[in-house]
Amino acid sequence: MSTTPTVYDVAERSGVSIATVSRVYRNPDSVRAQTRERVLAVARDLGYVPSGNARGLASRSTGVLGLCFPDYSDPDAESEAEAGAGGHGDEADDEAAMLYSDQIIRGMERAARRHGYALLIAASLKGGPESLVAKVAGRVDGFAVLARTVPTEELEVISRRQPVVMLAGPRESNDLDHLDHIEVANADGQRELTRHLIEDHGLRRLAYVGFAEESPDVEARFRGYVEACRAAGIEVGAEPDLRVAMMTQAEGARAAEALLDRPGERPEALLFANDQMAVGALHTLDRRGLRVPQDVAVTGFDGIALSRLVRPALTTVRQPMRRMGEEAVELLVRRLSDRAQGKTEDPVSMTLPVSVARRASCGCRAA
Amino acid sequence: MSTTPTVYDVAERSGVSIATVSRVYRNPDSVRAQTRERVLAVARDLGYVPSGNARGLASRSTGVLGLCFPDYSDPDAESEAEAGAGGHGDEADDEAAMLYSDQIIRGMERAARRHGYALLIAASLKGGPESLVAKVAGRVDGFAVLARTVPTEELEVISRRQPVVMLAGPRESNDLDHLDHIEVANADGQRELTRHLIEDHGLRRLAYVGFAEESPDVEARFRGYVEACRAAGIEVGAEPDLRVAMMTQAEGARAAEALLDRPGERPEALLFANDQMAVGALHTLDRRGLRVPQDVAVTGFDGIALSRLVRPALTTVRQPMRRMGEEAVELLVRRLSDRAQGKTEDPVSMTLPVSVARRASCGCRAA
DNA sequence: ACCTAAGATGAATGCGCTTTCATTCACCTG
DNA sequence: CAGGTGAATGAAAGCGCATTCATCTTAGGT
Numbered sequence: 001m002s003t004t005p006t007v008y009d010v011a012e013r014s015g016v017s018i019a020t021v022s023r024v025y026r027n028p029d030s031v032r033a034q035t036r037e038r039v040l041a042v043a044r045d046l047g048y049v050p051s052g053n054a055r056g057l058a059s060r061s062t063g064v065l066g067l068c069f070p071d072y073s074d075p076d077a078e079s080e081a082e083a084g085a086g087g088h089g090d091e092a093d094d095e096a097a098m099l100y101s102d103q104i105i106r107g108m109e110r111a112a113r114r115h116g117y118a119l120l121i122a123a124s125l126k127g128g129p130e131s132l133v134a135k136v137a138g139r140v141d142g143f144a145v146l147a148r149t150v151p152t153e154e155l156e157v158i159s160r161r162q163p164v165v166m167l168a169g170p171r172e173s174n175d176l177d178h179l180d181h182i183e184v185a186n187a188d189g190q191r192e193l194t195r196h197l198i199e200d201h202g203l204r205r206l207a208y209v210g211f212a213e214e215s216p217d218v219e220a221r222f223r224g225y226v227e228a229c230r231a232a233g234i235e236v237g238a239e240p241d242l243r244v245a246m247m248t249q250a251e252g253a254r255a256a257e258a259l260l261d262r263p264g265e266r267p268e269a270l271l272f273a274n275d276q277m278a279v280g281a282l283h284t285l286d287r288r289g290l291r292v293p294q295d296v297a298v299t300g301f302d303g304i305a306l307s308r309l310v311r312p313a314l315t316t317v318r319q320p321m322r323r324m325g326e327e328a329v330e331l332l333v334r335r336l337s338d339r340a341q342g343k344t345e346d347p348v349s350m351t352l353p354v355s356v357a358r359r360a361s362c363g364c365r366a367a
Numbered sequence: 368m369s370t371t372p373t374v375y376d377v378a379e380r381s382g383v384s385i386a387t388v389s390r391v392y393r394n395p396d397s398v399r400a401q402t403r404e405r406v407l408a409v410a411r412d413l414g415y416v417p418s419g420n421a422r423g424l425a426s427r428s429t430g431v432l433g434l435c436f437p438d439y440s441d442p443d444a445e446s447e448a449e450a451g452a453g454g455h456g457d458e459a460d461d462e463a464a465m466l467y468s469d470q471i472i473r474g475m476e477r478a479a480r481r482h483g484y485a486l487l488i489a490a491s492l493k494g495g496p497e498s499l500v501a502k503v504a505g506r507v508d509g510f511a512v513l514a515r516t517v518p519t520e521e522l523e524v525i526s527r528r529q530p531v532v533m534l535a536g537p538r539e540s541n542d543l544d545h546l547d548h549i550e551v552a553n554a555d556g557q558r559e560l561t562r563h564l565i566e567d568h569g570l571r572r573l574a575y576v577g578f579a580e581e582s583p584d585v586e587a588r589f590r591g592y593v594e595a596c597r598a599a600g601i602e603v604g605a606e607p608d609l610r611v612a613m614m615t616q617a618e619g620a621r622a623a624e625a626l627l628d629r630p631g632e633r634p635e636a637l638l639f640a641n642d643q644m645a646v647g648a649l650h651t652l653d654r655r656g657l658r659v660p661q662d663v664a665v666t667g668f669d670g671i672a673l674s675r676l677v678r679p680a681l682t683t684v685r686q687p688m689r690r691m692g693e694e695a696v697e698l699l700v701r702r703l704s705d706r707a708q709g710k711t712e713d714p715v716s717m718t719l720p721v722s723v724a725r726r727a728s729c730g731c732r733a734a
Numbered sequence: 735a736c737c738t739a740a741g742a743t744g745a746a747t748g749c750g751c752t753t754t755c756a757t758t759c760a761c762c763t764g
Numbered sequence: 765c766a767g768g769t770g771a772a773t774g775a776a777a778g779c780g781c782a783t784t785c786a787t788c789t790t791a792g793g794t
Contacts, residue, residue, distance in 0.1 A: 052505030
């Protein structure tokens, strides 16, 4: 217990060299059965477990893939889940708080497992040491990063030494052209959803709520919104009707207040750039006595679990997050084997299709 | 690109020793600002990222915690999700397949993050190489294991060299007494649920479906069931009415068939040892034209997402899986710091409370 | 019985970093 | 100006394993 046993201990106690001990684990068939058994017995006896670090160092590969994602935690969402997932009382539980990143983790884990890899996950602690990525990068053979988790420059540096695939953010302009990249059809989804509101529900006074910081996803979504509006002959500005500081429920609620307080006719539909904001808006509307969707329709984007649990259930655009995780792993694995063979292929960029979930908040189902 | 840069490269190019380069990363304040900047500049230039393996080897600690869990994948559940989560049509998506382990991962990740650790997750590939644990164990400072993922003997060996906490299975008899251990109140939950069926719904002809392999959880649940029955003066055998080979939906469906085909009066309630089996049973009953809960009540155990999505929604016992993950990390962190200080504390064993979710399948809500 | 080839094992080196311990240097103190 | 201090840095010794390459067995062939 005091000092953990190493190859040396096992070798000595079983009367062989450390090379043989190593072989017993790496390549059992190359050791005579009798010797092997003896070594294994001693190992068991001593409580020997090969050090992954040493192994990785010596063989320069870890058998681990990684995922870095931002600290999505939304305090509102947490309390929401505990308080009752939008009024569900005892229905509330962890499920409601399942987010974006959880689905990706799930997808990656599955795929990684199939390929014999383990998965290392780490979220950037807000305001923590900047070295999150470095920490992960140093321990894995390759990894995926959710967009905007890591400073571009740092990523650029790291991607020179190991495969990196960027998730959900369009490839950032210049430096990162050589990164593989997976995104979803943000514009398509928002366009289709908007078209649905306009054509199928006959709504024409729409308002779009986006995100203040530069976010490629949000921009793409807004673009889809604009396209659908223009196609229907509805005039819209070049900017969302409102931009919030964070894409949280609280901000969504506040955004709804602001939009409703604006002079002029009340919008017939509020479109939000993500589900959490939309859920926040639902609360505001409820408090103000406005019925959804009769008085105002509300839509989100993402398709998180909560979107289905709130009342009225939220019409939104579902992203194939799990699949994204799987594709990321496939890509990494391919890169790794390419690299092992000295091949060099051009960076891949794929776009996964999304689908509109028509639920109650736009009027497609009973609340 | 050809060869990844190391401390040596950085040291040479910036005219310092490798010791200084190391300090720049480990203990920046101990290096003169001017020197530090120079080193960092070179590092950035070269694309240097410290090797986690080498670091771990040298400092014998990784900053990573681990989780091993069994391959829960239930093909039925997957297809269920794709086909429509019990008839929900387009409502179907990944959410429905969120399982036990996903919640634990989530809890662990959160807690690990708070303590500055990353999380390594790995599922035992069914029939894969036995070395799953060894792989994980060798790369982390401590880890949690879901019961029955790993042969007891192997765990025993490993736990001698690093903190291990066992999740959800009662401490296995002899060898593993020194393992920390977290479980949920299986018996309490099943007892309360059974009591509810008997007292609040007036049901008396119950049937319990368990798991054939020895499973401490299932045994505890069954024990709770028996206690509640006896307390109500209902006579029950020492064994579940039926034991299945796997706790999957298919097996649950089959179990329901078997129970309904038995001679004698039809049971008023079918209690399953987990949600997935109960969902399978729901299908059988539906196909046979039996109404739930009017003709037969059905209950599960676990509280997975699917349990709420099926129709009728499943009455079940919710486990605080996420919290279990968090507690596991807390325990590991404490152990690690104890160990660092040379302290040795007795193994901890904690039991987390569960809660009964009364939904439609027992008659508590509209279907 | 002798030689050869294949098989099993050992010796030695390096993977990239952390960490004493020792050394150097610039500054203070008296 | 000598002696002393503390800060900054360098030298060197591992950390635990994988992996040639060399050496030693052993079985097979004639």
